[in-house]
Structure formats: C-alpha cells, structure tokens
Amino acid sequence: MADDKYKGYRGPALSVLKNFNVYVWSDVEVETTKGVFAGVILPRSETADDCHLVLKMSNGYNVGVLAENIQNIREIGHKEAHYKIPESEFPRDPAKPNVTLLGTGGTIASRLDYRTGAVIPAFTPGELYGAVPELADICNLKTEKLYGVFSENMGPEQYMFTAKKIGEEIENGVDGIVIGHGTDAMHHTAAALSFMVQDSPVPIVIVGSQRSSDRPSSDAAFNLQCACHTAAHSDIAEVTVCMFGPTSDQYNLLHKGTRVRKMHSSYRSTFRTLGDIPIAMVTPEKVTPIKKDYKRRDMNRKPKIDAVFEEMVSIVYYYPNMRPDIIESLVDNGYKGIVIAGTGLGHVNKPLYEPIRKAVEKGVQVVMTVQTLWGYVQMYVYDTGRDLLDIGIMPMENMLPEVAYIKLGWVLAHTTEREEVRKMMLTPINDEITEREPFDGYLIWQGGVPEVEEFISKILR
C-alpha cells in the first residue's frame, strides 16, 4: 500500500510526487511537455493506472497528466478536501412509494463523492441520502448497482440485462424505477428500454447529470430529485428521460425515450425532444403533464419484457462523395441491418445505389432516416428517392437515426423476413414514429430564453 499522503498513487506517478515533494491535496502548477496545468492533486483509485497524476482544476474539471511528460511541479498551497459523504440510514416510511434506483454508471453515479479520490461509483441508499437528504421526502429508495460504465460503453448486453432487471423489480411490486446513467448515450438506452420493456405498469425514469456533484453548478441533486419524484408519484408509466429543462434551475423536462437526443456536449440543458413535445415538466415536488396521450400508471398491467438484440447493425451517416466501399464493407463483414442517415428528405448519391441494391439482394435490411434530425423521410418527392425505394430501402418516417439503429437491432432479433421487418419497423411501439409533428415542435421547447419560457408557461396555464 502507498503512504497515506500519496493515496492510491503507485509506480511512475508516485515517483513523480516524491521527486517534487508534493502530495495528495497539494495545490500545484505542473509543467509538462504539453503545457502547464494548475490544480489540486486528487487522490487516486487503487484500480486506476499508475502513470497519471489527476488534478482538479479551478473550473471544476479533472485533468489527467501523464507522469512521464512532467518536467516540474511547484507547490503553491494545500487544499485538503473531504468529499466523504456522511452515510446515514435511509429512513423508511411505509406511507411513501417504493422506488428502485438501478445504477449503470456515468457522472451522476460516479462523482457523488471522492472518498477514494477517483471516479468510482458510490451508490448505496445511505450515501445518496447523505448527499441528497431531500430524497427521503419523496420515496423509500432502494439502490442497486448494475454497472459502473461510461454510457458510450453501454451496449446490447447491458440493455438486455437492465430490461430483465426492470422486469424483476416490477414483479416485486415497486412503484417506480429510476435508472442512473451516463448522459452521452442515454438516449440510445432509453430507446432500447422502450422496445424491451413494453406496457410497464409503473414509471421508468432514466436520469443522469452533466456536471458532477462537487461542482457548484451541478445538476446531479436536482435531476435525481425530479426523477425520483416522477418515478414515485407520477402517472406516466413510460420509459422516459428526466433531465434539466431550461438554463435556470426551474424545472426538468420529461422526454419520451424514443424521441429524445443529447444536443449539446456540455450544457446541463442538453436533452431535447425532437419532432414532438416533451411529456411533462417536473420539479422535485410536482409533475405537470404537457402531453395528454401517455400510458397511465396501472399496477395491474403486466409488462412485456422482450430483451433481444441483433448486434450486426450499423448507421451510415451520408456525406457527399461517399464511396460504394462504405456499404460494401458492411455487407462483406456480415452486417444484417443498415440505417442510413440521408440528407434532406432521405437521399444519398448515385454511386451508392448499386451497392445498396446488392446489399438488399443479399438480405440486408436497409432503412432510411434523415440527418436533419427534424422532419420526415419523404422519398416520393424526387426521382432519386423513388429510385432508392425501388432498390428496396425502407423509409422510416420521422424516426431518429439513433432510435432506428436500436429498433432495427431489436427487430432483427425477431425476424429477418423483409416484409415482417418493414411491418415491425413502421409500427410504432411508443411514438418512435409520430403521425404529424406538432406545430412548431421544431421550434419551441428549446428553453432557456426567458421569452420562450414565458410562452411555454402561457401554454401550460
């Protein structure tokens, strides 16, 4: 074990600390071959590598500095921080609904404290209660860590296991489920669970945070309260994403799992409902539905857990001058489904027609979506679109490309017969295709501009 002053550091990183006479919690300036970094040296998890120093910078972000690049370290001060969350027993109140929080990883789970100085999931009910005591006012919380992964590493295996886990929790009579998740690919998981868990009797709310809880602007506690409130008390028994709405801390928006997308890399108000309006506005105390046509809570309804996925599916994001090999390689490598994100109403260039035709001939299912993200595929408008239809491409209306990817993987695990695939793809399970965009669905609900919010609040009045 390393000395306590060097918590968790080993190998080359430990040597560097010793060479320059600095320790964990030293406030330092580090000169490296890649530039100068300033910040507080954080403790390191024992499972982390032994070649990086981790600094917390003044902007709240952590930076990892490769030990071998370090030329000098100057200690400016010392800022020992105690991030340990006081753990207390989560109070149980028989009058309150029971919610299960399933953890998969991501910022909301992994940064709740820095006990070990590293990015590790810390996730017992007691810890959560210590961090966000308001949760006890909302529900009785049970937590279970399923994974500790960044959301970009979530995949079919995790989708299927989580779906089954949800089935078990519902079986056990829980009143609502919250899923803690990294934000990057949250919308992919939301789509997957929308298809794999149908007819849920209770709310299934996916939540994350864009800023870790040690940063002053963190959305972790607020999002968690909103999600738990929705799971415990709302009538909305669907797979939803509950994330920051406007740029101010006023409310979260609840998005349908099949119509939501991350639209900003760092803003807290990053999730947007596309081609529809959000289901509801949520605060830690209240859920205000915006849409009327959602599935209601019904404890007597039996959920349908359909956790299957064909992995050989891909997205081809069209760009001008795309060459036939892009399609040919997918076919050669055994892909069974291809989602094209075409330009405009659903177009690709002529040189792709022939490889697409061959792919379809070989039994590959090729579907078309639009990379504009908003709007419908309409392949009847131009000759070129009609040619593509004749080749056998299936247009997916206003299904988002990411959702089409998830749905095609799910459908192909049921059937590979083209007409059956077409039918399943074009039969909406939970609004992944909407009949008509609500007027101005494209434009409003962007939030953050006071005038827009006033407009929204007028609608809601």
Next chain:
Amino acid sequence: MADDKYKGYRGPALSVLKNFNVYVWSDVEVETTKGVFAGVILPRSETADDCHLVLKMSNGYNVGVLAENIQNIREIGHKEAHYKIPESEFPRDPAKPNVTLLGTGGTIASRLDYRTGAVIPAFTPGELYGAVPELADICNLKTEKLYGVFSENMGPEQYMFTAKKIGEEIENGVDGIVIGHGTDAMHHTAAALSFMVQDSPVPIVIVGSQRSSDRPSSDAAFNLQCACHTAAHSDIAEVTVCMFGPTSDQYNLLHKGTRVRKMHSSYRSTFRTLGDIPIAMVTPEKVTPIKKDYKRRDMNRKPKIDAVFEEMVSIVYYYPNMRPDIIESLVDNGYKGIVIAGTGLGHVNKPLYEPIRKAVEKGVQVVMTVQTLWGYVQMYVYDTGRDLLDIGIMPMENMLPEVAYIKLGWVLAHTTEREEVRKMMLTPINDEITEREPFDGYLIWQGGVPEVEEFISKILR
C-alpha cells in the same frame, strides 16, 4: 415524338395513359398495387424514364407511379396548367451592381417552370426575370449553369470547379456572386467554398429553395431576391448561405458557410447557424448585420483560390456497440482521413481504441467532433477522452462534423504530415472553430415563434 396529349410519355407509361383514356393534365385517381394516388398527370421530360407516370398531388408534391403497378385510372377532371415563364430580356442598368448567378441544380433552379413537364434546370437571365421581375430592381444579372444535379450528388470535383469559376468571375470584376444550389448538401458546399475561396473581395451567397416555385408556399422567389440583394449591395464579403429565416415570409437569415446546417427535412426555415449567431437578417431591400466581425467588401483584395481535395476521407458516426471493423475497413480501403462524430464531449467505446491506434500508426489522420452538434469536444474531462488523445485523435473544438469532413479533405490535399494537419485543422479559416459560443447561441435564433422573433427584433433595435 409522342402525341402532344401525352407530352413526353413513352413506352409502358404511354401505354397505360392510352389504356385508361387519360392524358397529360387529366385530374385522376390512380389505383395501384401500392395504394391510391390522386393528382394531375404532369408532362414528362423526354430524357426521363418511360415507366413512370408523374402526378402533381394537391399538397404540391409530385409523385411518380410505376406504370406496371397501375390497376386502374379514373379521370375526375382536367387541369391544364401553363407553367411556361414568359421570357423577356433582362434589363441592364449601368448604375446597378453586376451579379453572376452560377447554377448547380436543385429545386431553385430546376423547378422554375414546368415547360417540359419535368425537373430540368431552366435558368437564363430572361427566364429568371420572367419569373421574378423584382430581380431587375436589385442588380444586373448574368447567369451560368455549371451543373444540373441534386445537391447530394455534388462532390469535390464540383466544389473545385465552382471555386475556380468564382475566381474567374471575381477576376472579371463582378460585384457579387450567387450560387443556386440544392438544399440537401448546401452546407457541405458552403464549407468547401469557404476553404477553397479565401479573402474574396465580394459576397459569395449560396441560395436554394425548399419548395418549388409552382407551389403557393414557395420560398424560391423570396430567397433569390434576398440572395441577389446581399450579393449586389451588402458589405459582407464572405461565403454565406442565404435561406428562409422564420416560418413567416419576413426575412432570410445569412449564415456563415462554416457554421450552417440543414436541420429539418421539409420546412422552409430549415437552415440554422450552430454554435454561433447568423451574420445578418436579409430582405429583398435590406441587409441588417447581426454580427460585427465579418470580412468587409474590398474590391482591391485579391482572392486566394485553393481548389484541392483529397477524396479518401470519411465520417464515422459513433453509436453504442460500434465494432472495430468499421474503422478497420476504412484503413484497409485506403482512407487517409477519418472524422469521428463521437458522443458527448467526444467519446467512443473501448473496443474502437485499438483499431484507431493502428489507423493512426499507419498514418491515417483521425479527428474528433461531437454528434450533439452543439458544444465543444473536451477530451481532458474523462479518462476515456485522455486515452483517445494519447492514441493520437485530434479534437476539433466546436467544428461541425460535416465541416470537419470537408476541411480534412481539403487539408489532406495540402499535407499528410500529422503536426501540419493538426495545425491547419485547428487554425480557423472562417470561424469553423469559434473561441466561445455566444451566450444562448444554442437557444435563440431558432425563429418562427412570435415571442422569439419579438425578442430577436428587440436585440436588433
């Protein structure tokens, strides 16, 4: 030649018309194996295929119906339309600026009339004057058709030729250039011309239309007037896109060629400036700058025409569970540049690290952008991002994925030396990287909501 009542129809399509006793301009209901279509039978271009009937439906769209699928045609009426534009000589006024309109194809060019009953470019100055006589109040217009292609078929060859053509027109002393273009991949061409034509002394304005001029809601004439006014009279000597702003016919927005993207498949107000604000509001009579820091018109400035492109570049649009073969196939097929559109701050899953490392080792240039479209790549925040940096991925700040694709192709035609590529990619030529997003650049300028427009007009007051 076919009989005049069957203008342009030949072969199976002609037989069907004769069988059911209907003609061009018959208002019909067509029963097919794919459903029933209602509309007016349009004339057909002689260069078009001989197996489709083309109907203009009541919503303004055309639909092509395969002759062999037709089971019955019932004539309801007859609606002969005369779309021929009276051609008059475009008046020349020595006091007015000279503008050259270069046509590449797309809706704005191809649907200005239906003389031949088909989608063909019709584009002489006289025809344009006949269709939009207001143009003569704005400038002296010279037109030249470079191509007649849908924009998804535009590519490096067309970019380079157009750039050289622009150089010649500037050489000839023109006061401004308008480029008529299909809307689908307009933003790709705008980016290409931003890099290939630098330091232009005059405005270069790309324009298109979302609805053809025979539809009541067409934006063709309005967009064309706005674009010509900008080219002729504005002080903004940059490569820009001039397209419909809000949902009402009030003004167009002028977008920087490197920061614009098509964001709705069918709306007229589809183009949006991302990660910045538009340069100006434009009407047929007036240009109102919103930004201050654009390049001013200066007839003494010499443009730099740098029309080169390396075609072996691709975009990889990350999705969860992406498999290594996606990267490996690109390397095997000889690609020299890969733009990854990662999730969140710029992430991909772990199984891709090794193939990416190998690609970089083999001299492939790999750059990272964000598929959220808004926001910056920030690869220092998580371990995973730092790992990717160590592998040799170059983060592209807030450059849009499509723009990174175009720029990487352009840069790789200059150098394949990594540090030189990095330097060129990260040195903005025209705001393809912006230092900081303007506050709320993400949120405002969506247009179309009266309250938002009021807000915008307040800013501009």
